[in-house]
Amino acid sequence: MxxxxxxxxxxxxxxxxxxxxxxxxxxxxxxxxxxxxxxxxxxxxxxxxxxxxxxxxxxxxxxxxxxxxxxxxxxxxxxxxxxxxxxxxxxxxxxxxxHSAESFDHTIDIAARLRNYKTVWALVARMRKRRIGPNPKTFAIITERYVSAGKPDKAVKVFLSMHEYGCQQDLNSFNTFIDVLCKSRRVEMAYNLFKVLKKRFRADTISYNIIANGFCLIKRTPRALEVLREMVESGLEPNLKTYNVILNGYFKSGQVKEAWRFFMEMKRRKCMMDVVTYTTVVHGFGVAGEIQKARQVFNEMLDVGILPSVASYNAFIQVLCKKDNVENAIVVFDEMLKKGYTPNSTTYNVVIRGLCHVGKMDRAMEYLDKMKLDKCDPNVQTYNVIIRYYCDEGEIEKGLEVFETMGSGECLPNLDTYNVLISGMFGRKRSDDLIVAGKLLIEMVDRGFVPRKFTFNRILNGLLLTGNQDFANEILRVQSRCGRLPRHFRL
DNA sequence: GTAGGGTTAG
Structure with a gap:
């Protein structure tokens, strides 16, 4: 004990x-x-x-x-x-x-993200011993992490052997798994697996939608359409989500004309259309730079009585920031408030990013404060954007100041935060900045992040060139005990 | 945590 x-x-x-x-x-x-x-x-x-x-x-x-x-x-x-x-x-x-099963799942996810598979499977074994799992969600987590670590074959093996851990596969877990593969762009692999197993699991419209969406994601709209033809031939009906997938697929692959034609066809055939359909079109036109069209469709959504969601506003505000003008985006943001919507962190993030992008850092900071007053917690992306733009403008002190507020506050920095800040330290070619970069590097390693070799080399070179031999040696020691899996990570 | 729309910039 x-x-x-x-x-x-x-x-x-x-x-x-x-x-x-x-x-x-x-x-x-x-x-x-x-x-x-x-x-x-x-x-x-x-x-x-x-x-x-x-x-x-x-x-x-x-x-x-x-x-x-x-x-x-x-x-x-x-x-x-x-x-x-x-x-x-x-x-x-x-x-x-x-511990609850949910806490186990969370921890398994965390360990898998660190690629600490030994811990992952030890936790699975402990879950099983306590008869609280593993459950389908546990396997969704594990397979997803294997896929994103570049081990899709391992993920397939794990999925196929789920039942050996006391967790039976069914259509739901099958759909979840092919979705995981698709979302990681392993669409061909997902489709091959799908072809082999579709009979066994009685693939449904959801399965086909997942595969079609996968092909849309990699801009292979014709393949998506082929898959859906196959679906119809096998006697399954497409639904609204199927149509939304196709619509989005056309926009993603830059086929704006086809998307518009498809949208018109949906209307002509009196298809059901929902807030997702409209948001897809608004966003699609916006990304294509056709702001007038985006605005027109957004207004049409209001006219036909479909209530925009916060996501609809976010999509519209984002494209206004990118392809039109931040001030116009803020007009829509204010309209949204007037109608009683509660903006979420994405809403604030797109506005803040828009302001940063045109160099209006002070106003971006005002929106950060506004966000806090609205009890909408800034997240790590919010801070990363602001820090990035401060660093880009050479205002490293301000970037560091914002970084300090997150440490003491409620939002913890992630790998991106450190990378942004460390890169920023090389902008001014000052030796003091390099010392700060080195300290940040040590801090990130202490917190379990694994910096890229490039980051180490850059800092080491800088320190040696500015005559900081001792500190460079300290960094070297840190690097040597910083493998993919430092010793203290293990159980 | 069985599917569709909204977050970086390069």
């Missing part, structure tokens, strides 16, 4: 704390429902426990653990995999609290 608490090298300290720890972890005082605030506080405590053992944190706080709270914390630690796994493992030894 003792050794499982040893999550860092501070053995002595741990041993001293052990007896009280056991007590504290079991001790549940405040029975209030978990709030985002509580999750935020705990996540940032966990994250900043580099020097301080995790266990000590729990020792100073009495927490009422619930699956909901644990999931919230795991979600916040999404970009800090090793910490998340440490936290999950530690809590698994709690005397009274037991």
């Amino acid at each position: 003792t050794s499982v608490f040893l999550v860092s090298p501070h053995h002595m300290l741990h041993t001293c704390l052990l007896s009280s720890v056991k007590y504290t972890l079991a001790f549940t005082t405040i029975a209030t429902p978990p709030s985002e605030d509580e999750a935020a506080i705990l996540s940032s405590l966990i994250l900043n426990s580099d020097q301080q053992p995790l266990i000590q944190i729990f020792n100073t706080k009495s927490v009422c653990w619930t699956p909901d709270l644990v999931n919230k914390i795991l979600k916040r630690l999404w970009n800090h995999g090793p910490k998340a796994i440490q936290f999950f493992n530690l809590l698994e030894r709690h005397p009274t609290y037991t």
Whole structure:
């Protein structure tokens, strides 16, 4: 029992704390429902426990653990995999609290993203032992991660052997899996698998829509149409989603005329049309630069009594930012507010990006504040955009300032954030900037991110050229202990 | 977490 608490090298300290720890972890005082605030506080405590053992944190706080709270914390630690796994493992030894299947799934996802498959399968085994899984969702997660790690063959094997883990395949899990392959652009592979297994799983319209959408995604609209012809021949009816897939496919492959013709045909045949149909067309025309057409269709949507969604507004606002004018986009944003819509973080992000893009950084920052006042949490993309544009303009201090506000706030930086910031440090050719870049590099490694070799080399070269031999050596040491899977990631 | 529309910039 003792050794499982040893999550860092501070053995002595741990041993001293052990007896009280056991007590504290079991001790549940405040029975209030978990709030985002509580999750935020705990996540940032966990994250900043580099020097301080995790266990000590729990020792100073009495927490009422619930699956909901644990999931919230795991979600916040999404970009800090090793910490998340440490936290999950530690809590698994709690005397009274037991992890939910959902928390297992979250942690499996995190470990799989780190490509730490040993941990993934250990967690699956533990789930099974406790008879709370693995479930179809678990396998959806695992196969998706294998595919995105460039191991689609492994993913197929895992899917085909699901039943050996006590989880039977059915049409749903089949559809989920071919969708995973399609979304990762492995459409041919998905289609081949589909052809082999369609009888066994009794492929339905959903299966065909998934494959057709996959071919649309890789701009192979004719193949998509072929697949759908095959569907009709086998006696399955297309539905509204099928039509929306095709419409989107035409726009994606730049066949704007065909898309328009298809849209008109849908109208002529009095097809059902919904908010997705209209949003697809608005976005499609906008991306093609045909803003007048986009505006016309957006207004038509209102005229025929289809209520635009927040996503519809986001699509329209985004294309106005890109192909028209930010100020016109803000007019639509204000209209949206007047009609009582609540913008989400995507809405704010597209407006902020639009403002940044034309160099209106101060107004972008105003929208960031507005976002916070609206209780719409800025996410990592929001910060990344602002930091990127500050760095592009050479205002590195301002970029760093924004970066600091996220660390202390509720949004944790991800790999992109560090890459953007580090790249920014090379803009001014100052040796001080290189020191900051080096410190950021060390911080990102500490947080479990794996910088590219290019990033290391760039910083090392810079440091050597500016005579920072000692610091360069420190960076080298960091690099040498930073493989794909640093030792402390393992269980 | 069985399907369709809305987030970076290069």
